[in-house]
Amino acid sequence: MKLYGHPFSSYTWKARIALLAARLEHEFVQLGPDQPAERNAVVAGAGPLGRFPVLDDEGRLVFEASCIVEHLAIHYPQARFLIPEDETAALAIRKLDRIFDLYVMAEAQAVVNEYLRAPAAPDTARVDEAKEKLSRIYGWLEQHLPERGHGPLTLADCAAAPSLFYADWIEEIGADRSHLAAYRAWLLAQNEVAFCVDEARPWRSWFPPGAPDRD
Ligand SMILES: N[C@@H](CCC(=O)N[C@@H](CS)C(=O)NCC(=O)O)C(=O)O
Incomplete structure (x- = not known):
């Protein structure tokens, strides 16, 4: 899994805390004007306003931090405890x-x-x-x-x-x-x-x- 976000972003924390608590391996993909354009393009295309975080779970793009947490709880047994x-x-x-x-x-x-x-x-x-x-x-x-x-x-x-x-x-x-x-x-x-x-x-x-x- 890849989590697109920024270390200073509150909603990125929300998704990241869930991934870390469930000990789910993931790559953190940092966004920003100084980062490769493809990264920002993934996020720009995921939701209506290009907000982050965005989770890429083997090609499934999930946006909205609550939905990312719910997605983890549904699809990963070790994350069930989140809900x-x-x-x-x-x-x-x-x-x-x-x-x-x-x-x-x-x-x-x-x-x-x-x-x-x-x-x-x-x-x-x-x-x-x-x-x-x-x-x-x-x-x-x-x-x-x-x-x-x-x-x-x-x-x-x-x-x-x-x-x-x-x-x-x-x-x-x-x-x-x-x-x-x-x-x-x-x-x-x-x-x-x-x-x-x-x-x-x-x-x-x-x-x-x-x-x-x-x-
Ligand atoms: N409701 C969204 C809010 C996401 C959000 O507001 N993200 C901020 C960063 S913390 C953002 O993308 N800001 C840039 C923008 O709005 O263009 C969620 O829960 O994921």
């Missing part, structure tokens, strides 16, 4: 996956996008609105995030790791949200996540609002 077998438990995991992507990551991305749009003078009203939403989402997660047992990483953890990692750089979770802060710390302590954090270090200066000096 619980019990359908009700699986639905709860998929719901969390959606919350981390569509709420946490989306609001963090809104701030990043604003800094990309107008690096010298971002619209502070837009930035503040997204940060306020992030804060409300954190409050909800603090109350509703289930206790994490000792089981293996799930689809929800794969989504949570990059989204909480980067969102915290934009709007700090804070020690008073101790449950959510502990979950972020637990995620960062997992080998697969630590690998992605370390691999992304050289690109930290790219982080549009500026990366804090921690993690």
Whole structure:
């Protein structure tokens, strides 16, 4: 298998964490303007907007990080653990996956996008609105995030790791949200996540609002 993506990309982490957790051999194909054009062409042709990550599983191109994780769980017995077998438990995991992507990551991305749009003078009203939403989402997660047992990483953890990692750089979770802060710390302590954090270090200066000096 080949995973096309970039070491600093949150959604690339999500797919990569699943591949690493399942110990599935894969080649990581790094994208970027300085990389061979064929690589970028594969991704450009895979989905409607040419977004990454893209998994090439013996010629089958899979895009959307959640679908990549689901694909692994369906086709590789050693990756089944990523989605619980019990359908009700699986639905709860998929719901969390959606919350981390569509709420946490989306609001963090809104701030990043604003800094990309107008690096010298971002619209502070837009930035503040997204940060306020992030804060409300954190409050909800603090109350509703289930206790994490000792089981293996799930689809929800794969989504949570990059989204909480980067969102915290934009709007700090804070020690008073101790449950959510502990979950972020637990995620960062997992080998697969630590690998992605370390691999992304050289690109930290790219982080549009500026990366804090921690993690
Ligand atoms: N919903 C997609 C989001 C993928 C996404 O936004 N990828 C970013 C990198 S993290 C990207 O491709 N950005 C470049 C672009 O949008 O052209 C997924 O889950 O895979």
